[in-house]
Amino acid sequence: MSSRETYAPGAAAGAEARKEGDTWTLVLVRDLAHPATKVWQALTDPAQLREWAPFDADRHLDTAGPVKLSTVGTPTPQVSETNIRRAEAPRLLEYSWGGNDMRWELEPLASGTRLTLWHNIGRRFVSMGAAGWHICFDVLDQFLSDHPIGRIVGAEAMKFGWQRLNAEYASQFGIEAVNPHTTT
Numbered sequence: 001m002s003s004r005e006t007y008a009p010g011a012a013a014g015a016e017a018r019k020e021g022d023t024w025t026l027v028l029v030r031d032l033a034h035p036a037t038k039v040w041q042a043l044t045d046p047a048q049l050r051e052w053a054p055f056d057a058d059r060h061l062d063t064a065g066p067v068k069l070s071t072v073g074t075p076t077p078q079v080s081e082t083n084i085r086r087a088e089a090p091r092l093l094e095y096s097w098g099g100n101d102m103r104w105e106l107e108p109l110a111s112g113t114r115l116t117l118w119h120n121i122g123r124r125f126v127s128m129g130a131a132g133w134h135i136c137f138d139v140l141d142q143f144l145s146d147h148p149i150g151r152i153v154g155a156e157a158m159k160f161g162w163q164r165l166n167a168e169y170a171s172q173f174g175i176e177a178v179n180p181h182t183t184t
Contacts, residue, residue, distance in 0.1 A: 004149040009138055009161045012168035015130040017175070019123075026119045026129050030137045033112040034144045040090035042140060043104055052140040054132060054153040055080075055097060062087050069097050073154020124178050131165035132157060 018025045042048045044061040058068040071078040086094040093104040103118040121129045142149045170177035
């Protein structure tokens with residue numbers, strides 16, 4: 001069991017950056033010791049998203065159609081009006097967030113669920129995105145294990161090893177780490 005005070009993310013793992021033309025896609029894979037139906041609820045229920053995700057939703061994400069996603073942990077919340085393109089419980093969810101396509105796949109395993117996220121993202125943000133999602137997935141796992149530690153996003157993630165993860169992922173991806181909070 002972990003608490004917010006003792007939480008520290010592990011080493012950068014389970015992510016890759018793929019480049020096709022000018023499009024970068026961050027692919028993150030995490031095995032969770034929870035059934036797909038429980039993971040699906042955490043991906044689609046606004047109340048559960050508030051426990052771990054970097055955005056709030058104005059409705060359940062379990063059906064196709066319009067939705068508003070609002071960033072959390074930013075100086076001014078950015079609201080994205082988007083559409084859920086595909087919602088096939090409990091295995092596939094597709095939508096855009098901030099103009100970037102996202103695809104969540106849930107694959108049942110004997111020990112739980114393999115969660116895979118494909119997130120189209122700008123090249124300069126790929127290691128930052130990997131670091132942020134790494135922490136979000138850790139918080140999601142704690143929440144699903146009935147040991148919620150509360151959402152850790154935005155500037156607050158800096159207190160929880162985000163910079164180290166950003167550098168580790170940048171190294172793994174063969175790119176230079178960009179720190180959004182420094183100027184050169």
